[in-house]
Every structure is written in structure tokens, then in C-alpha cells.
Amino acid sequence: MKNRRLFWSIVERIEKLIDSGQYPPGSRLPPERELAESFEVSRPTIREAIIALEVLERVEVKTGSGVYVLEHKKQNTEHVISAFELTQARALVEGEAAALAATTISEEELARLKQTLVEMEKGINPDAADKEFHLIISTATRNNAILMAVSEFWKLRDSSPSVKVAYKGVCSQSDEKRTEEHMDIYKALESRDSQAARAAMHHHFNRLINALFEASEAKALEEVRRQTSQTRDLYSLSHLVS
Amino acid sequence: MKNRRLFWSIVERIEKLIDSGQYPPGSRLPPERELAESFEVSRPTIREAIIALEVLERVEVKTGSGVYVLEHKKQNTEHVISAFELTQARALVEGEAAALAATTISEEELARLKQTLVEMEKGINPDAADKEFHLIISTATRNNAILMAVSEFWKLRDSSPSVKVAYKGVCSQSDEKRTEEHMDIYKALESRDSQAARAAMHHHFNRLINALFEASEAKALEEVRRQTSQTRDLYSLSHLVS
DNA sequence: TAAACAAATTGGATTTACCAATATTTTCAA
DNA sequence: TTGAAAATATTGGTAAATCCAATTTGTTTA
Numbered sequence: 001m002k003n004r005r006l007f008w009s010i011v012e013r014i015e016k017l018i019d020s021g022q023y024p025p026g027s028r029l030p031p032e033r034e035l036a037e038s039f040e041v042s043r044p045t046i047r048e049a050i051i052a053l054e055v056l057e058r059v060e061v062k063t064g065s066g067v068y069v070l071e072h073k074k075q076n077t078e079h080v081i082s083a084f085e086l087t088q089a090r091a092l093v094e095g096e097a098a099a100l101a102a103t104t105i106s107e108e109e110l111a112r113l114k115q116t117l118v119e120m121e122k123g124i125n126p127d128a129a130d131k132e133f134h135l136i137i138s139t140a141t142r143n144n145a146i147l148m149a150v151s152e153f154w155k156l157r158d159s160s161p162s163v164k165v166a167y168k169g170v171c172s173q174s175d176e177k178r179t180e181e182h183m184d185i186y187k188a189l190e191s192r193d194s195q196a197a198r199a200a201m202h203h204h205f206n207r208l209i210n211a212l213f214e215a216s217e218a219k220a221l222e223e224v225r226r227q228t229s230q231t232r233d234l235y236s237l238s239h240l241v242s
Numbered sequence: 243m244k245n246r247r248l249f250w251s252i253v254e255r256i257e258k259l260i261d262s263g264q265y266p267p268g269s270r271l272p273p274e275r276e277l278a279e280s281f282e283v284s285r286p287t288i289r290e291a292i293i294a295l296e297v298l299e300r301v302e303v304k305t306g307s308g309v310y311v312l313e314h315k316k317q318n319t320e321h322v323i324s325a326f327e328l329t330q331a332r333a334l335v336e337g338e339a340a341a342l343a344a345t346t347i348s349e350e351e352l353a354r355l356k357q358t359l360v361e362m363e364k365g366i367n368p369d370a371a372d373k374e375f376h377l378i379i380s381t382a383t384r385n386n387a388i389l390m391a392v393s394e395f396w397k398l399r400d401s402s403p404s405v406k407v408a409y410k411g412v413c414s415q416s417d418e419k420r421t422e423e424h425m426d427i428y429k430a431l432e433s434r435d436s437q438a439a440r441a442a443m444h445h446h447f448n449r450l451i452n453a454l455f456e457a458s459e460a461k462a463l464e465e466v467r468r469q470t471s472q473t474r475d476l477y478s479l480s481h482l483v484s
Numbered sequence: 485t486a487a488a489c490a491a492a493t494t495g496g497a498t499t500t501a502c503c504a505a506t507a508t509t510t511t512c513a514a
Numbered sequence: 515t516t517g518a519a520a521a522t523a524t525t526g527g528t529a530a531a532t533c534c535a536a537t538t539t540g541t542t543t544a
Binding site for chain 1: 247249286289290293294297298303305323327328330331332334335337338339342385386387388390391394395398
């Protein structure tokens with residue numbers, strides 16, 4: 001990592017100064033020559049760092065005037081989303097996706113679903129098989145908006161460290177249950193039964209939510225347990241008609 | 243526009259060369275010195291342009307080796323999503339969101355919902371009131387993953403020209419119906435009735451889907467009408483239990 | 485033939501210099 | 515005294531030359 005070019009470290013240092021509040025949005029950065037001196041690098045290096053910050057939309061350069069700090073508009077990835085929220089959302093969306101897919105899924109997609117079940121039983125990379133299973137169903141809805149939403153959920157799961165560790169502890173200890181539930185979903189889709197598919201998907205995620213709660217409760221103290229119970233109520237699927 | 247710094251125009255010219263296929267992903271760009279000569283600018287300017295392209299993740303710089311073109315991963319994931327797909331997806335997700343929100347929505351949020359109804363009745367910027375209405379409900383789910391999904395749907399609607407025109411013709415001619423349906427959803431939420439909220443939301447979008455079909459059918463020829471009917475079946479909400 | 489060395493290539497960084505746009509100060513006239 | 519115009523200083527924009535370090539390539543040598 002130390003082979004990174006020099007200007008990247010300057011970018012980091014300037015970003016730190018901005019984030020620390022030393023240069024709030026709207027304020028002007030010191031002139032390039034001063035920055036070069038204080039960072040003990042040459043002016044071209046400072047310029048490169050400023051250009052990088054400009055491309056990153058953190059600063060704005062006004063010729064002859066100076067470099068100004070922009071309002072940091074956070075990317076939408078800044079949502080703080082817990083494993084519970086994510087699982088509940090997946091239950092709702094993928095439940096409906098399964099119900100939809102039951103009427104639109106092709107034979108070829110059913111075959112591919114079956115393949116993921118085999119892979120999962122063998123235990124070779126079961127997480128990849130899991131992901132493929134759910135994405136095949138989303139694709140089978142013939143609705144790209146739903147596919148997009150489910151894909152975003154997976155992106156979230158793969159990118160959020162906290163979600164990843166939460167799932168890690170839960171999935172590994174119940175691989176056989178996961179496989180069973182996938183099988184139930186598959187059977188419902190195979191028989192083109194929308195309501196059964198939705199119910200099976202809900203059952204799948206409901207077990208996951210409860211497992212998440214048990215895992216988190218195991219770590220929690222006695223006092224917070226009551227709070228957790230209230231939270232469990234918030235994320236339960238009891239409001240569902242099925 | 244004319245005051246743009248020089249290196250931005252170099253960025254554009256290099257991007258054009260990449261997009262034209264002259265420098266496909268994986269290939270190496272000419273050395274900085276050559277680029278400087280061919281673009282008739284100095285080497286520092288070329289370096290600045292390359293740094294900008296690097297920040298934009300279009301190229302990768304390997305010290306001592308060269309500048310390599312990266313696979314251009316489109317951030318938009320330009321899914322082609324039709325107004326029908328979007329509406330169906332919104333129906334499913336926002337239907338569940340309404341059902342969830344019925345048990346978690348606050349008095350303050352109910353008051354804000356009512357405010358959007360008033361604004362919509364007055365006819366002052368009804369589309370903004372519409373958007374706010376749906377986002378308040380999504381927020382009231384206390385689930386940021388659902389809020390994120392619904393926000394993405396709105397982003398899609400606002401950014402896709404084809405979807406925008408499809409909605410345009412439908413919403414304007416039925417403002418009073420939209421207001422009525424919003425009122426029904428509001429009442430269900432106010433009485434904390436999950437199933438009624440879901441049903442009202444489904445009814446809202448079901449009417450929208452049918453209106454979209456009528457609008458598209460009006461433009462369609464007699465021969466394609468049969469196809470359209472099949473499509474309508476694909477996007478209907480008949481698979482829903484409610 | 486293969487490993488080791490040497491040279492050429494290429495990007496990395498600095499210094500210096502000068503230009504152009506902008507901001508500030510000074511000057512001078514009303 | 516005041517206000518506008520002009521001079522000056524500041525600041526970013528671009529260029530050229532120079533040296534360094536990493537990589538690649540070609541040649542030599544064991």
C-alpha cells in the first residue's frame with residue numbers, strides 16, 4: 001500500500017482537515033504554495049491532490065481566487081441499515097417476488113434453481129448458491145425494478161461489515177435448515193403456487209430474523225433484553241396476512 | 243464554460259478515444275510524453291488529466307509500466323425499466339411498507355401526511371406532495387432498507403424520460419382520483435389497520451397500472467393490442483392475496 | 485537454456501519560470 | 515471626503531527542464 005502515489009496521501013490529509021472542521025464548507029483552502037510548504041511537497045503534487053478532490057466533488061477551484069470547500073453530499077450508501085432491517089425488507093420484497101415468479105418462472109430457471117440446491121447440499125460455497133437462488137427468483141419475476149431492489153439488498157449485505165458478521169454467525173450453524181427452506185420455496189415455484197411461494201419465502205426469512213435475535217441476545221446483557229424484545233416485535237412478520 | 247481548466251478537455255478527449263474503442267479495456271495508453279505531444283499540451287497537464295481519469299475509475303496507473311484502461315462499470319446499472327415494471331414493483335414494496343407503517347407510524351407523521359393531502363387538493367405542486375406522501379410512509383416503517391428501495395424507485399422515475407412521460411399523461415388527468423386514494427391510505431394508517439393500508443395502496447397502484455395500459459393502448463395499433471393484453475396479465479396484481 | 489545483468493522505457497516528483505484571472509490596495513479626481 | 519479607476523499583490527494555470535524510481539526488455543553469460 002505504501003507504493004501509492006504521493007498525492008493520494010495529500011488528498012487524505014486535506015480531507016482530514018476538512019472533516020475536522022478546520023476548513024468548513026464554503027471556506028477557502030490556503031493557497032497552493034502554502035499547502036506545498038506546510039505539507040513539505042512540491043506545488044505540482046498539491047495541484048494533483050486538489051484535482052483529485054475536485055473530481056471527488058469535495059472542493060471547487062476558482063481561477064485566480066482560490067480553492068473552496070464544497071458541501072459534502074453523502075452518497076446514498078450512507079444509510080445505516082441493520083441486519084434486522086435488511087432481513088425484514090428482503091422478506092417483504094422477496095416474498096412478493098416469489099409470489100410473482102411462481103406464475104412467470106421458466107423451466108430453465110427452475111432447473112437452475114435446482115442446481116443451486118444441489119450445490120448447497122454439497123456444501124461447496126453455499127453462500128454463492130444462496131445468492132444465486134434468490135437472484136434467479138428475482139429475475140423470474142420479469143420485473144427489472146424488483147430485480148434491481150433485490151440486487152441492491154445484496155450489495156448492501158456484501159458491503160456492510162456489521163451485516164456480514166451478523167449473518168456469518170447465523171448462516172453457518174443452520175446450513176441444513178436453509179437448504180430445506182430453499183427446497184420448500186422451490187417446490188412452491190415448481191407447482192406455480194404463488195401463495196405457497198410467498199409463505200415459504202416468509203418462513204425462510206422469519207427463521208433468519210429469529211436466529212439473528214437469538215444471536216444478538218446471546219451477547220446481550222440481562223438489562224437490555226427487554227429492549228430487544230420490543231425490537232423483535234418491530235421486525236416481526238406478524239402483520240403479514242399469510 | 244470557456245474558463246474550464248485545460249486538463250478537463252484532455253479528460254474528455256481521452257475518454258472519447260477509450261469509448262471509441264481505440265483503447266479498449268485492458269489496453270495501455272500511450273506514454274505521457276507522447277500524449278503531451280499529440281494533444282499539444284505539456285506533460286503536467288496530461289498527468290492531471292490521467293489523475294482525473296484515475297479518480298473517475300476509468301484508468302489504472304502502474305508505476306514504471308503505463309496507464310491501463312479499466313472496464314467501464316456503469317454506475318447507473320442502466321436497467322431498462324418500463325413504467326409498468328416500476329409501478330408493479332412500487333405496488334408490491336409500498337403495499338408492504340404501508341402495512342408495516344400502520345403499526346409504527348407516529349402522530350407527527352400522520353399530521354404531515356394530512357398536510358400533503360391538503361396540498362394535493364389545492365393543486366399546488368401535486369407531484370411533490372405525492373412524492374412526500376409516499377416517502378413519509380416509507381420512513382414510518384422504521385426500516386431504512388425499505389426506505390432506500392422506495393427512494394431508488396423515485397430516483398428511477400425522476401431520471402428515466404420514458405417513465406416520466408408515461409406518468410405525465412396519466413397523473414394529470416386523474417388528480418382527484420389520486421387524492422381520493424391517498425385519503426383512503428391515510429385513513430387506513432390512521433386507524434392502524436395494516437391490511438386495509440396494504441389494500442388501499444394496492445388499489446392506488448392498480449388504478450395507475452390500468453391507466454398506463456389505457457394510455458398505451460390508445461396509441462397502439464389493433465394488431466398489437468392482443469400482445470398488450472397478455473402483458474397486462476403479466477403486470478396485474480391478481481396474484482395478491484388481498 | 486536459463487539466470488543475471490544492463491539499458492531503455494515509463495511514470496513520479498521537484499524546481500523554476502511565466503502567464504492570466506482575481507482580489508486588494510492605492511491613487512486621484514470630483 | 516468619497517468613489518471610481520488604476521496599480522499592485524495574490525492565486526491558480528500552464529509549461530519546460532531535470533532527476534529519480536520502478537518496470538520492462540534485450541543481451542550477455544554461466
